[in-house]
Amino acid sequence: MIGTSMPTERTAPGAGVAEADQPVIEARKLDLTFQTNDGPVQALRDVNLTINKGDFVSFIGPSGCGKTTFLRVVAALEQPTGGEITVNGMTPDEARRSRAYGYVFQAAGLYPWRTIAKNIKLPLEIMGYSKTSQEEHVARVLKLVDLEGFGGKFPWQLSGGMQQRASIARALAFDAEILLMDEPFGALDEIVRDHLNEQLLELWARTEKTIGFVTHSIPEAVYLSTKIVVMSPRPGRITDVIESTLPRERPLEIRDTPEFLAIAHRVREGLRAGHAYDE
Amino acid sequence: MSNIFGWSIAFLIAASALNIAMANGEGRDQALTRFVVPALFGASLLVVWEGITRGLGVPGVILPAPSAIWETFQANTETLWKDFVQTFVKGALRGYVIGAMAAFLVALLVDRSDFLRRGLLPVGNFMAALPIVGIAPILVMWFGFDWQSKAAVVVVMVFFPILVNTVEGLRATDRMQRDLMTTYAANYWQSLLKLRLPAAMPFVFNGLKISTTLALIGAIVAEFFGSPIQGMGFRISTEVGRLALDMVWAEILVAAIAGSAFYGFVALVESIVTFWHPSQRRRR
Amino acid sequence: MTDAVLSTPAGASGVGAALRGVAGAVVPVLVVVAAIVALWYVACVPMNIKEALTQAERAGAVINPPSAIERRDASAIGLVVRNPSHASATLNQERPRLPAPHQVGAELWKTTGGMVLRGRAFSKRSLIYHAWVTLSATVFGFVIGTVAGVGLAVGIVHSRVMNMAVMPWAIASQTIPILAIAPMIIVVLNSVGVTGLLPKALISAYLSFFPVTVGMVKGLRSPDSMQLDLLRTYSASRSETFWKLRLPASMPYFFTSMKIGMAAALVGAIVGEMPTGAVAGLGARLLAGSYYGQTVQIWAALFAAALLAAVLVGAIGAVQRATLRRMGMAQ
Numbered sequence: 105m106i107g108t109s110m111p112t113e114r115t116a117p118g119a120g121v122a123e124a125d126q127p128v129i130e131a132r133k134l135d136l137t138f139q140t141n142d143g144p145v146q147a148l149r150d151v152n153l154t155i156n157k158g159d160f161v162s163f164i165g166p167s168g169c170g171k172t173t174f175l176r177v178v179a180a181l182e183q184p185t186g187g188e189i190t191v192n193g194m195t196p197d198e199a200r201r202s203r204a205y206g207y208v209f210q211a212a213g214l215y216p217w218r219t220i221a222k223n224i225k226l227p228l229e230i231m232g233y234s235k236t237s238q239e240e241h242v243a244r245v246l247k248l249v250d251l252e253g254f255g256g257k258f259p260w261q262l263s264g265g266m267q268q269r270a271s272i273a274r275a276l277a278f279d280a281e282i283l284l285m286d287e288p289f290g291a292l293d294e295i296v297r298d299h300l301n302e303q304l305l306e307l308w309a310r311t312e313k314t315i316g317f318v319t320h321s322i323p324e325a326v327y328l329s330t331k332i333v334v335m336s337p338r339p340g341r342i343t344d345v346i347e348s349t350l351p352r353e354r355p356l357e358i359r360d361t362p363e364f365l366a367i368a369h370r371v372r373e374g375l376r377a378g379h380a381y382d383e
Numbered sequence: 384m385s386n387i388f389g390w391s392i393a394f395l396i397a398a399s400a401l402n403i404a405m406a407n408g409e410g411r412d413q414a415l416t417r418f419v420v421p422a423l424f425g426a427s428l429l430v431v432w433e434g435i436t437r438g439l440g441v442p443g444v445i446l447p448a449p450s451a452i453w454e455t456f457q458a459n460t461e462t463l464w465k466d467f468v469q470t471f472v473k474g475a476l477r478g479y480v481i482g483a484m485a486a487f488l489v490a491l492l493v494d495r496s497d498f499l500r501r502g503l504l505p506v507g508n509f510m511a512a513l514p515i516v517g518i519a520p521i522l523v524m525w526f527g528f529d530w531q532s533k534a535a536v537v538v539v540m541v542f543f544p545i546l547v548n549t550v551e552g553l554r555a556t557d558r559m560q561r562d563l564m565t566t567y568a569a570n571y572w573q574s575l576l577k578l579r580l581p582a583a584m585p586f587v588f589n590g591l592k593i594s595t596t597l598a599l600i601g602a603i604v605a606e607f608f609g610s611p612i613q614g615m616g617f618r619i620s621t622e623v624g625r626l627a628l629d630m631v632w633a634e635i636l637v638a639a640i641a642g643s644a645f646y647g648f649v650a651l652v653e654s655i656v657t658f659w660h661p662s663q664r665r666r667r
Numbered sequence: 668m669t670d671a672v673l674s675t676p677a678g679a680s681g682v683g684a685a686l687r688g689v690a691g692a693v694v695p696v697l698v699v700v701a702a703i704v705a706l707w708y709v710a711c712v713p714m715n716i717k718e719a720l721t722q723a724e725r726a727g728a729v730i731n732p733p734s735a736i737e738r739r740d741a742s743a744i745g746l747v748v749r750n751p752s753h754a755s756a757t758l759n760q761e762r763p764r765l766p767a768p769h770q771v772g773a774e775l776w777k778t779t780g781g782m783v784l785r786g787r788a789f790s791k792r793s794l795i796y797h798a799w800v801t802l803s804a805t806v807f808g809f810v811i812g813t814v815a816g817v818g819l820a821v822g823i824v825h826s827r828v829m830n831m832a833v834m835p836w837a838i839a840s841q842t843i844p845i846l847a848i849a850p851m852i853i854v855v856l857n858s859v860g861v862t863g864l865l866p867k868a869l870i871s872a873y874l875s876f877f878p879v880t881v882g883m884v885k886g887l888r889s890p891d892s893m894q895l896d897l898l899r900t901y902s903a904s905r906s907e908t909f910w911k912l913r914l915p916a917s918m919p920y921f922f923t924s925m926k927i928g929m930a931a932a933l934v935g936a937i938v939g940e941m942p943t944g945a946v947a948g949l950g951a952r953l954l955a956g957s958y959y960g961q962t963v964q965i966w967a968a969l970f971a972a973a974l975l976a977a978v979l980v981g982a983i984g985a986v987q988r989a990t991l992r993r994m995g996m997a998q
Contacts, residue, residue, distance in 0.1 A: 181562050200568050207566040209559045216659035217581045226577060230569045258659060399828075406828035417831065424832035445855050502695030506703075512926070512980050513973045514934045517949075520957030520965055525764065599844040607850070607941055608957055615847070623850045626858070631851050639843045646842035 128192060128282060128314045129155040129178055135186030136173060136340075146339030147173045148184070153333065153342065157281075160308055160315045162325035163333045164371060170340020171318045171333075175284050178316060179207050191282070203231055205282035206275030210290055212267035214259035214274075221246070221255030224274045231278055245273040248307060265296040269303075276311070283315045290320065298356060301327060305354055322375075326350075326368045327359055334374035344374035391434020398427035447629040455629040456636055462618070463637050470615040471641050473530035474602035478537025482598075483591060486542045490549035491575075504550055511543040519605040528609045533602045540601040541594035545587070552586025553579050585660050588653040595645045599638060704768050708758070713743035714765040715757035720746065722760075723753050766963045774967040791947070794971050800948040801936050802975060804864050808871025809932040813925060815872070816879030823880070824887040824913070825905065834884065840877045846870075849938045867939035867948075874935040875928030882924025886917025919996060922987035929979050937972060949975070 134151040137144045148170045155161050163171035176182040177189060180196035191199035199205065206227075214223045221242050228238045246252050249269040259267050268288055275283060289297045301324060308315055319325050325332050326348070334344040348367060350358060358364055402420050410416050429449050435441060436448035443451060456463065493499045519536050526532035556579055564574040606616025615634050622630040654663050717738060724730050731749045732738060738746060747754055758767040766774075775794065782793040789796045819837070823830045849870045856866040890912050898908050940950025949972045956965035 179566055181565060200566065203568060205566070207563065209563065211559060213559050213563060215560075215578070215581065217657075227567045230564075230567045230573050230577065260659070260661075260664065402832050403828045406831045411827070411831070420828070420831040421833075421835040425836065445859060498695050499699070501692065502697075502699030505696050506699050509977065512930045513976050514930070514937050516934060517937060517953055517969045517972050520953055521962070521969075524957065524960075524962070596842055596844055600846045603844055603847050604938055607938075608954075619847055620850055623854050626854070628851060628855070631848075635847055635851075638847050642843045643839060
């Protein structure tokens, strides 16, 4: 087990050591049971997890393992039925009200009646930013996701990849420290996905945000993350937490290195172990 | 005499042959062809109508010729205009505006309570399928013979289609879009104004378009139950009684023009408001 | 796909869940209907108070204010407040401006069930008779209109020239209040000796014709290009494509447009009964009631019409559910 034997290496220039271990999201014995017509379903059981400032944490696992549910609990879109969770030291709902995080959904979900720029302005309007600062923020995040010059277009005039970039820009627009992403690239093809993954890492290095990222893809999880949370279904729980040994600076070619393959192997083992409970 | 009839049939055949040639020819997808083919078809129907009535000597009390209807139309523009104002502007339009606004406001209220929505939606759907024109005699009794009673009938007729469509439209946002609003900690009015109302607009306009025809029908039929001595429905029922069918047809021509212009206007506003909807995009 | 799906109810299984589902659907509707009936009763009081006070005065009661002219100009609600003891009289008048629900119910029973019990279900005073007259014209016209509409739709889908020439008119016709020609059709056909059922049925037919045509064209065109291409790879003929793909695919549209057509046909038959002094049918009942100020009779006829509409549209809905379930297209 290579991953655990080595301490996590932090080579990002901006992130100081003291700051790095400051916990942002802490879950203790978290439980969530949904009442359905087929009886109760345990979506999360006994989930313990700490996410530190500046972490890039991926959640990976098969359908029904609770990875999306956990992200939704962090975002206060679901209420846990047991245990406790804090976000920035507050309850998730307080964190939501203080606009602590940006959320990126599986689909871009841009409003077709608004231009790209107006879509990015949407959270800013709701949060009461001034007109001039709205313009500044929009210009800044459009540049960040490489969509300068597209602000006047409508979403349906852009490709799927560009739409998803615009939705990331929308989540970044209001300076939240935390970025929660629920399979944001799941609907895109492999080539576009690679490109966006690269851009996302660059963006993370530049903004030093804390990112929670749900995915189905092992290479994606390993390539992006400082920490990989492997989950398994029925009941949804964490089976393994892998600290990545890859450097923060990651060209796409890193995916062919033995180190990368070793981590991917451990993730796959973790997923298989979870599946052993099946049937 | 029957020559006219023969020529009209010949025209129909020639026009149809031309239409077939155009519809299967190379220019069939051009905008001009798309306009000419139905126009020619309509014209040939009018010619045959004229040929049958004039050529076979059909009496005017059964079916007047289009030319006779057109003459009556031109000779009575003043009467027709007054009838139009009485029925359409005073009765149908006012009722339409009041009914639409009432339905819209009720829809906003209903939407706030899930219980109300589940209770009112089936009732509204049921009401929208009923022969509501039947309440015309009652409302004429309550509101008198003038336009107020016609507007009242129109209010009731347009209310339910617009209500049902608006309520459905307000629910048309998907869960993800609503979750997005939650992550912004948006309040009710913010998410209503920025998300749900714009998303509901295609549905609202669907109801508004259905209701244009209903408004005109309501105003005309209500006049059958009593009206001052003008109005399209009044004119139709009295002129039918006098067997002056050319005048009846002239009123029907007015009704057709008013109906399609009204619908066209609402559809135009729709294409401006919901420019972003897939059904409207290709026009941009 | 996602874990989030778990929180939405999966298909109901078990009797308890099913019962809960039915109750969840029915209870709100019942509450809303009860609220409407209650509102109706409340509305009866101010609507009928003036007449009630006039009658009470004739019977010797003291009314506030005493002068009839003052009362005419007073607000109805004000009169109710000043004469609360006479409020109950507003619910049982002979010819109220707004009859109370129980009066309409009693009239409905008297002219339907009551007549049946006396063995006179088809007398001229029975609503069953009038409803039957309207029903037969409606259904006859609806069948003509539907058959013609489906025929035209098949033609439009298969012939480019018909599509280009006729379809714009079929769509435009939906924006025109064609109901306005109903009185003329009745009178003209009467004058050439066609009376009774047929003129009304023709009105019903042309009112149901256009919605069915437009709906069926949409339905027959609903298969997507992949499905059509599949049959092309089998080199299927046009008629095979029609029977095996277009027609089955059009069924949901067919039933939906039949419901619209049926509602329109009923309106056509009722309006067709109004202008000519027809003696039979729900429309004639409405007209007679309005001539003689028999408000209770008008409301009873109105409810009979509503009931008829519900039964007819409901019947199509039932056939729709059964058919689509058999075809595996039910949601």
